[in-house]
Amino acid sequence: MTSETVTDAGTEQSVPAPIDLPPVGEEVNLDAYENYFNRELSQLQFNYRVLKQALDTTHPLINRLIFCCIFSSNMDEFFEIRVAGLRQQMKYGRETVGVDGMLPEQVLTEISRVAHEYIHEQYDILNNVLIPELEKENIHFVRRREWTPAQAEWVRNYFEEEILPVVSPIGLDPSHPFPRLVNKSLNFIVELDGKDAFGRETGMAIVPAPRSLPRLVRLPDEVCDGGDNLVFLSSMIHAHADELFPGMEVKGCYQFRLTRNADLELEDDLEDLASALRGELLSRRFGDGVRLEVADNCPEELVHFLLREFGLTERDLYQVHGPVNLTRLMAVGSLVDRPDLTYTSFSPSIPRQIRSKESMFDAMRKRPLLLLHPYENFSPVVDLLRQAAKDPQVLAIRQTLYRTGADSEIVEALADAARRGKEVTAVIELRARFSEAENLELASRLQEAGVIVVYGVVGYKTHAKMILIVRREEGRLRRYVHLGTGNYHAGNARLYTDYSFMTCDESIGDDVNKLFQQLTGMGKALKIKKLFHAPFTLHSRLISLIEREAAHGNKGRIIFKFNGLTEPQMIKALYRASQAGVKIDLVVRGICCLRPEVPGLSDNIRVRSVIGRFLEHTRVYYFGNNGRPEVYCSSADGMERNLLHRVETAFPVEDPALVARLREDLDTYLADNCQAWVLQPDGSYLQNQPGEGEERLASQLVLLERLTGKPS
Known part of the structure; x- marks a missing residue:
């Protein structure tokens, strides 16, 4: 399948080429490759639609900048997981053809072509649209050439007090081979001239930017003429790179960033999933390289040196006109106090059905409840668990946890219930991508409180969102259930649209109970009535x-x-x-x-x-x-x-x-x-x-x- 460029509303967008349609009346072969779009290229198009929000003036300006950053974050994950997966197929000779008929090599070539177009457009939007509009609002990214003497002096002090003590420049010579750089970390390749104190004449060094430092720093008002003035950490390091190599001449200093394979591979016959996952998390930071981002002013010989070091080709090279990690520009929202340039805040509503009820159980017995977050508050879900934890009539609580956060109110409610002697079981999906470390911490915290923690079924991620509460009422047991389309994460509930369904329907309660039995125990699949x-x-x-x-x-x-x-x-x-x-x-x-x-x-x-x-x-x-x-x-x-x-x-x-x-x-x-x-x-x-x-x-x-x- 080839591709071409079409024009949509004045913008160019890469799409698969039109198909040859069968004559009217001719039976269509549903298995024909041309009836399906490629999965990876479709994902890229979604990322592009996110990027286009940066041009939509119905969004506030700072949020438009954030959309530009979200595009970067999405592209990072796309390369870490999807591109890495395709490269793995080729590396181990496991190429598979999808329903669209494209081989991994074809897909990677097309991804490179389309991704280069989109990323070029992203930097064009940043440099020629967003930054000028932010300037008009008196929000400035102050470049080195624009620093006043007072600002330059402040930057020098910041460099000496905050950066120099923690930065570790690495000269490249036979005893200092190319360092193993962390996935997506900001680094600099430095050209040097002269000899050091030991008489070494390496000509080249690597400077990893300290990960503990912010990538964007607000200049104090006293050294500025008004407005919000921000300076990049990369600019500070560029300006004072010579101090990292005393007595040597810095001929050039250039940003670069390596994206690595971040997918985790776990065997299906593990004896201890948690221990295996802890080991894999350490390797995620140093997987095979899949993409190299380099400042577009970096000399060609240095670019090719980096490509050779990482085993990459020009197809994997992205030369950019600006910072190599735009995701960090999200910090602008917290560094400047401009509510007029962000979305207007709102208070999620609480349905009338539960507004006047002290007990969630009373409300759920009256009729089932459906909430749409973030427009409707997530608090009733938390309240249900809090009340269950304290209610002496509640005997047991079971819940699945995919992305929650170890410090959430839901986790505290489960821990409180366990400490009060209730039977509490948490099915935690440790392999929730990029939340693995947090989920390991969550599991430990719940276990310390007395919660029974299980890790679902090896080979099948537990993605279902379920809470089951067993309560004794008038001599019989009644089950109360929460089922959702999204995660039990209060932060996500303010940003994602998701439904929460709360009911005490007997059949649904019985179904959810059987599902928990399957997850925590063993045996044949049980007959489910409604779910x-x-x-x-x-x-x-x-x-x-x-x-x-x-x-x-x-x-x-x-x-x-x-x-x-x-x-x-x-x-x-x-x-x-x-x-x-x-x-x-x-x-x-x-x-x-x-x-x-x-x-x-x-x-x-x-x-x-x-x-x-x-x-x-x-x-x-x-x-x-x-x-x-x-x-x-x-x-x-x-x-x-x-x-x-x-x-x-x-x-x-x-x-x-x-x-x-x-x-x-x-x-x-x-x-x-x-x-x-x-x-x-x-x-x-x-x-x-x-x-x-x-x-x-x-x-x-x-x-x-x-x-x-x-x-x-």
Whole structure:
């Protein structure tokens, strides 16, 4: 598959080339490579949509800068995991062809081409749009050539007091080989002339920037003429590099950064997962190199020297006009006090149903509760656990933890419950990517409090979000359940959109109890009444429900909202449903391998991606069911890993009022004409724009006003 460049709304975006469509009436081969987009290239396009938010003037200026930084962070992870995985396939001769038919070598070549375009555009946006606009707001990144004498003197003092005592320059000679540099660390390659105190004439040195120091420092007001004045750590090191090599001439000093393979590989037959993971975390910092970022003024001979040292080629080289780690520019938000340039704060609402209730148990017995974070407060979930910890009628609490944080209120509530003598079990997924160290600390803290900690099932990440509380009431046991689409992390609940479902439905409580039995014990899969659960029934049941809609023909209706769609069998089922006349809308935030609106294949499928202030994270499966809608919320995306290789749940929302509420939320996303990007048959994304005379409708702002009362 080749690619070409198309123009969308005045910007160039790399997309797969248009396909040759079959003649009308000819049967479509659902297995044909051209019916699928490549997973990695689709991920890159999502990152690009995030970058484009930096140009969207409906976002406040500092948040536009943060979107630019988020793009960098996303690209880091993309290289650390996805590019590293492709390189591993080639290194060990395990190349596999995806449903799109592309080999790893082809994908890597295309990734390099597209990523270079996107990163070049990122620096163009930073240098020619964001920095000039910040200057107009009196926020300055003060370059070395612009320092006043007073500022230069302050920088010299800062260098001598804060940087010099902790920096470790490394001269390169036979006794000082090239150092093993930490993944994504800021470093400098320095050209030297002259001999040192021992008579060595190396000509070259490496200076790792101290990781303990901030990459961006605010100059004191007394050495500035007003406004917010920021200086890069790299500028300070550049300015005083000669002090690191006394008596020698520094001919040049250039930034670079190496991105390494950061994926963890653990065997399936481990005896002690926690111990093995601790060992792997140490190696993550020093995996194989996958990308080299270098300042664009670095001499060619030094660039090629670095490439040779890291075993990389020009395809892996990114020469940038600016700092090599833009993620650190996120610090601007905390270094300057400019609330007028950031999103207006809001108070998440609490539904009337629980506002006047002292007991969460009383509220849940009255009717099930559905919360949409961050518009609605996450505190009821915390309150449920706090009350359970203190309630003498509560006998047991069980919970899955994926990304939570060792210092969270939820962890404190679980520890408190255990100290009060309740039976508390936590199923902790240690392998939550980039949260492994935090989860090891979390496990230790809970164990010290007396919580029974298990690590799920080796080979299947426990990604389901479940709380089960067993309470004695009037001589019988009643189960209270929380099920969610997102993590038990209060910080994420302010930034991610996720549903929380709280119920004491007996069948759901029994199902969740059986799932915990499977996770903590051993035995055959137990029969589940209402929930779908991976890796056992979720995939097959979703396919079955899609096929049921197909049987309704043009009366069928499907709306899915999730973060990614890659699983081939689900895509094929959606293609068949489309061919049967079912109207299908997919709200897919990130990766989408399905090709929509292709005549004879997917005429009735529309795909959109919503990008805005909050990270869209809800997973909802809506089936029209011939006028009797069935709706499921889930922890699972439409991806192989979720549906086949993880422990996941999809739970029904049956209360008619809540079903109507979910449909209203979905319709809001489908009506979005500002924040939605529509996937085209050729693979490009076009951002929706209001038609002439049409009112702007941004789904996140509509939900914010609807659920919090805050004007949009």
